[in-house]
Amino acid sequence: MGEANQGKGENQIETNTLYHHFEISFPKSWAVNLPFLCVKCGNCCTVHAFDTAGYILAGNPSKEQEKAVNQKLKVFADKHKNNPRFWELKCPFLLKDNTCEIYPYRPKGCSLFPRTDTGMSTQEGLCESLDRFKRLRKELVRGSRDAYRSYSFFTEENGIKPVRMTKRRFEACIRRLVRAGMTTDELSLFKSLNVL
Secondary structure, eight states: OGGGEEOOSSSOEETTOEEEEEEEOSSSOEEEEEEOOOOOOOTTOBHHHHHHHOSOBSSOOOHHHHHHHHHHHHHHHHHHTTOTTGGGSBOTTBOTTSOBTTGGGOBHHHHHTTSSTTTTTOOTTSOHHHHHHHHHHHHHHTTOSOEEEEEEEOOTTTOOOOEEOOHHHHHHHHHHHHHTTOOHHHHHHHHHHEEO
């Protein structure tokens, strides 16, 4: 996931980080943004995931870049066509450090993970970040009968849309999230997405 990083500790914070925006209306109305922070485990980067993501490339790849992607896919498919576990193989664009070789113009489905049909339903234990994100999300809405959720991204172009909340609500959210396993990097990002 390399080129769009802002240096923030061991796990780089992506400039297109996904976050959940919650509007909670019971017992009192309030809102919160919950970040999803990829730890680059590479578990979601399989041939099946690449194929499912669709071949509509994000960004604006040049004709040469698009041609190179197609060529690499063809060579990879020819090399592994007889492998009975072909769909479980790692994506041919996943580098050894679990970053993406074509990150700036990867398929749109890859850039939307986990906001995909298969993303949020990913088997528990496959993605540490997603498992934690689901736990944190559940903890935030615990005790609320009515919570509206929407996904958002922040990018260099549109910036973040932080939520304002009271100091009491902010501290209560942090206590709940830390108790549920929020990491230091996630907490740092949470504090930039939610302000007093």
